[in-house]
Amino acid sequence: MKKKYGKFRRTTDPENAGKVLVSDAASNGNGNGNGHGGANNFNALNSPSSGDNSERFLLEGGSVTIPMEVLRQVTNNFSEANILGRGGFGVVYAGELHDGTKTAVKRMECSAMGNKGMNEFQAEIAVLTKVRHRHLVALLGYCVNGNERLLVYEYMPQGNLGQHLFEYGELGYSPLTWKQRVSIALDVARGVEYLHSLAQQSFIHRDLKPSNILLGDDMRAKVADFGLVKNAPDGKYSVETRLAGTFGYLAPEYAATGRVTTKVDVYAFGVVLMEMITGRKALDDSLPDERSHLVTWFRRILINKENIPKAIDQTLEADEETLESIHRVAELAGHCTAREPQQRPDMGHAVNVLGPLVEKWKPSCQEEEESFGIDVNNMSLPQALQRWQQNEGTSTSMFHGDFSYSQTQSSIPPKPSGFPNTFDSADGR
Template sequence: MIQAQPMPPSLLSRATAAALACLAAALAAACLAGAVDAAVSCQRRCGDIDIPFPFGIGGQPGCSMAGFELSCNDTAGSGADARPTLLLRGVEVLSISLPLGQVRMKMDMSYDCYNTTRHEIDCVDRVDLNLKGTPFTFSDAANKFIVFGCRMLAYLGPGEQNDIGSDLTIGCAATCGVGDDLVAINSAGCSGIGCCQTNIPRGIQYYKVWFDGRYNTTGIYNWSRCTYAALVEASSFSFSEVYHALSRVNSNLGSQPPFVVDWAIGNMTCEEAQRNGDSYACVSGDSVCLDSRNGPGYICNCRSGFQGNPYINDSHGCQDINECEDTSKYPCYGKCINKVGGFDCLCPAGTRGNPYIGTCRKDIPLPTGIAIGLAAGFGILLLGLSVTFLIRKQRSDIQKQLRKKYFRKNQGLLLQQLISSDERARDSTKIFSIEELKEATNNFDPARVLGSGGHGIVYKGILSDQRVVAIKKPNIIREEEISQFINEVAILSQINHCNIVKLFGCCLETEVPLLVYDFVPNGSLNHIIHADTSNKEFSLSWDDCLRIATEAAGALYYLHSAASVSVLHPDVKSSNILLDANYTAKVADFGASRLIPNDQTHVFTNIQGTYGYLDPEYYHTGNLNEKSDVYSFGVVLLEMLLRKQPIFDCEDGTKKNLSIYFLSEIKGKPVTKIVAPEVLEEASEDEINIVASIAQACLRLQGEERPTMKQVDMSLQSIRNKSLSPDIASPESNYEMHPPLPGRYVEQQFLGVDINGGVANLPYSNCHSLEEEFMLSASFAR
């Protein structure tokens, strides 16, 4: 008998190690083989539906994530309709979208129909899908809750019918009438007539329909027997298709419109999941994580330029797309070069352009391109210059024609004849072109505006000979006023007096004629005597006031009798007596003036002038004569004495006429009690009494009782010469001082001025700035 010998320890240890190594290698090979087998054995298709990971068929270990198990019914249907059906919790799956994180499904609609045999309502709820505790949620963005029928209120939610109004989630009501064309009414979507639709809130995981038993088709079953309700995918919903499938809401066969559920991985956000690397599902190298918009969790997508399954990290994971192989989706009209995550599209050699939109063109040799560019540029430049020249020429021709039209319309030929017929006017008066006045005013620069009123604007201008002028530009002039304008030019062109504003000329080439005057910088007498007494800058001494009054009276006397032609100025007022740099008086505004033939003493006209200054006799008769100017000048004297406007506000807020106030007050008071304090401080009592007497004489109701402007001028000169004679006229005058006038005269003054009726709208002047006074003829109505 042979006895076995024990193995040496060293050999035993080597044998043991070798045996263990062989065993480990065998186990590893077995495990790898098992893993490959498992991967190969995962079912990734059921009928026509792909099953991408994390979804998988239940019972196949490692083929799906927890909660994403599906089932595939290979025996669904019968006969020709037999086909495999993919199911999620017993509901048919139509498709699975990894990028959207959605599953499209379908199942029968719930219905509520009147049973004509049993004469009662059959309520069949074919929907009871509870997704609580799963990764799935009914999509609020893709679905609508739809109710079909003509008398029904249906609800969606986990409650019972007796929970209506408390535990149910949403409701929708539909109604209609006999003969309603429901297809036409709901062609653009459910309108509430025969079909009602409403959104569902986020986070719903329970789908069950409840019909409100208080509403049914018992009374309308002969034309609308059934009502239906379902959760429906909004993008694929068609009322007409479902309506006809339901036999015009008279069939209980039902319909299976699709609906959508959202799904997500886990309950963490992307940021939280990425920190927990072991459970993070976006394992593909070119994947990105997106937070779920319908509840907790996240989904994974491939980065732009990649496609595949972001949940696996192998050849089926996110792979670069070769965009050059799919020109319909990635158009390239040149040479396409694929790159990781995108592609480049280049024009073929010898061409340039944008190959992404198909505009590659052949290259042009550099010299040829330069020549073509220069030629094209020169051609465009020449064309532009030609067009500009033609447009300017056309505009110039139009402007010339327009200027000729305005010149004729403004009676330019007549004015030329009037000026040329008078030697003095021909030498001193000019008809300016519009271009000359544009140059003088820097194209009527707003910075050159001296003043503006309701009727026009006055600009300061500098003529080519460096004369400073004021250019009056009315806003508008009526056809009947053109003759007045020509009249003003004609009169001023014949007048040469140091106390009358100098007219240099006019422009008739614009729609509204322009007048060019000598520039008078210190405003008007009205502005000075009615300025705030505390403002010394605008104050005049009593001697200055007497001088200005004397100068103005001399100018009016010159107009009445000493000029070559007798001129009446029916708008004498303090605002038409301007003051030059030396505060010398300049009578202005001859727009309403009239020439008086030598054989006449008056002329009949429409009433023109300014209330407060208007001669009562002229107001009533329309007969304008030199005594009308005398009356107005008397009001100016009162303004200087009393420092009140011709129509002024009383303490009680009423309006009063200055001349009536004066004639009334002097009946019971001495003149010194009613004149302005500043006048009383500077003037002697004799001077005040004589000026008041002159004013009183000028304001007599009957024109024939008033003095002439010659007598007024001489009387004022006598005051300045300290010849304090009580007689207001020269020795040849028959006009003497009168005692204060009787009350009846004062009463009759109301006949001359509508003091009570229209004083609120009287156009009397107000204070103006120094250079605004050339606007007075434009800013006061006549």
């Protein structure tokens, strides 16, 4: 007989009206049931004793607290055989819930996390209970157990993009085709565009890189790891914050001043595009200094576009059509990594550039119709109508003009003639 892990019931607490409580069947029923632990209240998350609460809340965004007993069972008591990976704050385990849902369980200890880790734990829950998109990894639930903190995500069986680009031989993967790479790039662009401008609240990811891009069996991509996410400032203003992220992907103005806008994600996306084109890492100390920093080296390549074929990942079969597509993506990567943030496109423009390239390989039985990043499942009808109206009569063509690149490592040239001061979604829609 299958064991029941818990039951759902409505709360009578006025502060939590509309939420659903989960009673832990394994508890003794002496929990305080005080209603703390919602998406915007982390008192329970910070309290070591909160792991003993018998009352668990289904968060407004759909994520639910899951008893530790359940997580022990689904991960085979956190068996070594279930380990998917290790990070700075803990270990990720594969698990399968009693309803067949496959999960990835990130297990962390407070002593190892410190304040930084605890802040990231809270940020993950706060963000992922507010956003839902098919190209963002979903948070299924979390657990607070004594001094342990656990996050439960949907399982992405094909690992991360970095493994497929840089470790495919050791892991037994086939090298990614260009068709797969450009499709992954479009998925990522759509996910980040949603974070920046289509969600109810605007967010900046701050740590976009291949290891945070996860892949499903169909090789569709989802952006993961929202521990460093910041609320995006209104308008064109930047927000000052503690420097965080990964060297090689940090936008110059962010590294220099600690101030961020959505354009820091655009820069990181451009670096990822370069990695997908070349098969090289953003930083590679094994190479000579003049080639170790991918952005600097690749932007030199772009000065003379005839050099681009020499920079392409040798595992790619670059026929004429593929080479044309690579040139388009290389040009986009150059725009995204412009030194001045106002010269970088927004993610809506990236979606417009990549969309037609993927369309060439689009199967006839494509999933729900998408129009250059307009995801009607993730916005209200008025929002969708507004986006469609913006599209009517606009061009989806890409920039074909010459783009001047500096040959120095430390500078990027001024705006080329005819190049816009800034990019907005309307430029490419």
